[in-house]
Amino acid sequence: MLNTLGFALGGLLVSFLGENPPTIETVPIVAWQEAKLFDVPTQSDPVVESIINEYLDNLASLGFSPEKQGIWLQSDWAYLGEHQAKTPLSAASLTKIATSLAALETWGTQHRFETELFRVGAVENGVLQGDLVVKGSGDPLFVWEEAIAVGNKLNQLGIKEVTGNLIIVDNFAMNFKSNPQTSGQLLQLALNSRRWTPLIRKQHQTLPPNTPKPQISIRGRVKVENNLPETAQALLKHQSLTMAELLKQMNIYSNNVMSEMIADSVGGAAVVSEIAAKAAKLDPQEIQLINGSGLGVENRISPRASVGMLMAMEEKLQDNPLSVADLFPMGGRDKTGTVQWRRLPDGVAVKTGTLAQVSALAGVIPTKERGPVWFAIINHGPNIDRFRVEQDRLLQKLANHWNLKPWDI
Numbered sequence: 001m002l003n004t005l006g007f008a009l010g011g012l013l014v015s016f017l018g019e020n021p022p023t024i025e026t027v028p029i030v031a032w033q034e035a036k037l038f039d040v041p042t043q044s045d046p047v048v049e050s051i052i053n054e055y056l057d058n059l060a061s062l063g064f065s066p067e068k069q070g071i072w073l074q075s076d077w078a079y080l081g082e083h084q085a086k087t088p089l090s091a092a093s094l095t096k097i098a099t100s101l102a103a104l105e106t107w108g109t110q111h112r113f114e115t116e117l118f119r120v121g122a123v124e125n126g127v128l129q130g131d132l133v134v135k136g137s138g139d140p141l142f143v144w145e146e147a148i149a150v151g152n153k154l155n156q157l158g159i160k161e162v163t164g165n166l167i168i169v170d171n172f173a174m175n176f177k178s179n180p181q182t183s184g185q186l187l188q189l190a191l192n193s194r195r196w197t198p199l200i201r202k203q204h205q206t207l208p209p210n211t212p213k214p215q216i217s218i219r220g221r222v223k224v225e226n227n228l229p230e231t232a233q234a235l236l237k238h239q240s241l242t243m244a245e246l247l248k249q250m251n252i253y254s255n256n257v258m259s260e261m262i263a264d265s266v267g268g269a270a271v272v273s274e275i276a277a278k279a280a281k282l283d284p285q286e287i288q289l290i291n292g293s294g295l296g297v298e299n300r301i302s303p304r305a306s307v308g309m310l311m312a313m314e315e316k317l318q319d320n321p322l323s324v325a326d327l328f329p330m331g332g333r334d335k336t337g338t339v340q341w342r343r344l345p346d347g348v349a350v351k352t353g354t355l356a357q358v359s360a361l362a363g364v365i366p367t368k369e370r371g372p373v374w375f376a377i378i379n380h381g382p383n384i385d386r387f388r389v390e391q392d393r394l395l396q397k398l399a400n401h402w403n404l405k406p407w408d409i
Contacts, residue, residue, distance in 0.1 A: 045080050047401055048073065052081040055394045059379070068380035072303035073398075075370040076311075088288050088300035089378045092353030093254045094360045095294030095301065097309045098276040098287060099263045100247050100327060104316050105275050106266050109244040113139035113265075115172065117150065118232035123158055131164035132218065133232050134187065136172025136180075138265040139240040140258040141249060143175050144203040147190035150238050151214025154191070157235060165220035169228050171265070176257040184222035191216040244322055251351055252329045252337035256293040263292020279316070280308035294353055306362040306376035310351075314364075314372070324364055325349040325407045343392040345399035347406055353378075359387035365395070367402035 052071055060066055072085040114137050121130020132154075136142075166188050174183035174190075189195055193213035196204075204213065240246065250258040263272050269289040277284040286305035290298045314324045328351050329337050331344030338352040345365070353360030362376035377394065379387040 044078060045401075048080045048398065051394065051397050051401065052083065055390065056083055059381075059390065062383075062386065064379070064381040064383075070303040070378040071376070072307050073373065073375045074307060075367075075373050077371075080370075080373065082303070085304040086283075086286060086302050088286055088302050088305075090297040090355065090358045090380060091294065091299055091301035091306065091378055092355040092358045092360050093256075093259075093294040094306050094351055094353040094362050094376070094378070095289060095292065095299045096251055096254065096259045097306060097313075097351055097362065098272050098289060098301070099259045099266070099292040100251065101279055101309045101313050101316070102266045102272040102275040103243055103247060103262050104313060105279050107243050109242060109317070109320055109322060111243040113137045113240040115139055115142060115146075115150070115238045115240075117154070117235045117238075118228065119159075119235050120167075120229050120232050121164065126158055126160040128159050128162045128164070130162075131167050131220070131229070132159075132162045133167045133169060133229060134172055134184070135169045135228055138171045138173075138261055139238075140173065140176075140255075140261040141241060141246055142173060142183075142238075144190055144200055145207060146238060146240075147174065147187050148204060148207065148211070148214060150187075150236070151191040151193075151216055152212045153236050153238075154216055155212065155214055159235075160215055160217070162216065162218040162220070164218075165223045166218050167229070168222065168224045169226070171261075173257070173261060176255065178257060178261065180224045181222060184224065188218050188222055190214075191218065244327060247327045251327060252334055252339075254338050254352060256295055259293040260291060266292075268292075276309055276312075277305075280305065280312040282308050294355075297355060297358065301378075303362075303376035303378055306360075306378075307374040310362060310364060310374055323407065325366075328363060330407075342388065343396070345395055345404065347404050348395060348399065349407075354384060357382055357384070359384045359391070361388075361391045361395075365399060365402070366405045366407055368405045369402050373398070373402070 056066055059069055070084040070087055070089045072082050073080040116135040118133040119128055121128055166184055168180045168184040172180050172183055174186045177183050191214050193215055263269060266272055269291050272292055273287045273289045277287050282305050286302040288300040290296055310324055317323055328349045329339040330349045331339060332346030348363060348365050350361055350363035358380055360378045365373040367373050377391050
């Protein structure tokens with residue numbers, strides 16, 4: 001009966017269409033493993049494992065205990081090699097990776113810190129009859145150039161003299177001096193070009209030609225207060241570089257004061273650890289921090305966590321024209337800072353870390369075959385210079401194993 005019904009329906013279809021129905025083309029089924037999306041190899045690389053084992057054997061022959069060395073290496077898709085990868089080790093300035101990630105999670109790349117200036121009193125004939133108030137918000141890179149710009153703007157507003165005090169409120173630092181009293185004294189000096197030291201004059205020469213020299217004399221003292229005076233009236237706001245630019249400067253020079261200030265603005269070391277572990281989907285025990293800079297052997301991070309945080313940062317930047325390579329020093333591009341004397345392969349972006357007996361290096365190698373290859377090397381022992389030499393040799397061997405792909409920057 002079913003056969004009869006099938007022929008009847010077939011005949012009805014022919015009658016309805018007036019012709020035989022077209023033959024449906026067979027589409028070949030492609031295995032998901034063969035799709036272009038999965039072009040990157042997902043298997044471990046025996047050559048890489050051999051290079052890592054050779055590196056560890058060489059350190060052992062030099063008298064460095066294998067138990068005090070850590071390595072983790074992976075692509076976006078595959079494990080490539082490891083040694084004590086999950087063990088939290090003294091990581092020195094790899095701590096700044098956590099601070100960088102926490103800052104991006106908190107503010108994004110375009111955030112700017114504002115330094116506000118207020119007056120208490122009236123301005124008459126170029127004289128502020130009262131106090132000049134500076135209210136900081138944590139700008140970690142307020143230096144001579146910023147102070148000169150602020151002074152020139154005050155001159156444009158008609159202020160050339162202050163009869164009262166220079167009052168510092170909240171989180172204001174200058175020239176990497178976190179003490180607000182000291183920072184206020186530096187600002188007072190910078191605002192009056194008649195009192196400039198040779199160093200300030202030299203910094204002024206780096207500014208665009210014909211940049212004015214501010215002339216604001218402050219008769220009173222520098223005072224630090226907890227709250228903005230009730231009668232304070234706004235004069236101007238000065239914005240910092242973007243967060244991305246601040247992080248790049250911090251990481252290129254591994255500036256401890258900048259990293260401490262940014263970490264404190266986030267909420268402190270414990271908050272940085274929590275944010276970084278959550279963003280990188282890591283066991284919090286693999287990120288143990290006492291500060292945001294890495295000063296102190298108590299700052300401990302596992303090699304795997306160092307890589308995980310870098311990868312989380314790259315993911316955070318995926319809708320941004322920036323990449324991790326824009327926030328850290330790069331071999332072949334950056335000629336100053338912590339990579340100045342290193343022999344790193346061109347295009348490899350890194351964060352260095354150094355303490356008395358700790359030498360660390362983490363970053364990313366751009367390759368054609370594997371895509372970005374993320375790595376972390378944490379060494380512990382008495383010969384920091386030798387560790388750096390061996391780390392650079394390891395990266396050169398890895399780079400020679402793959403074809404490097406320049407960053408699109």
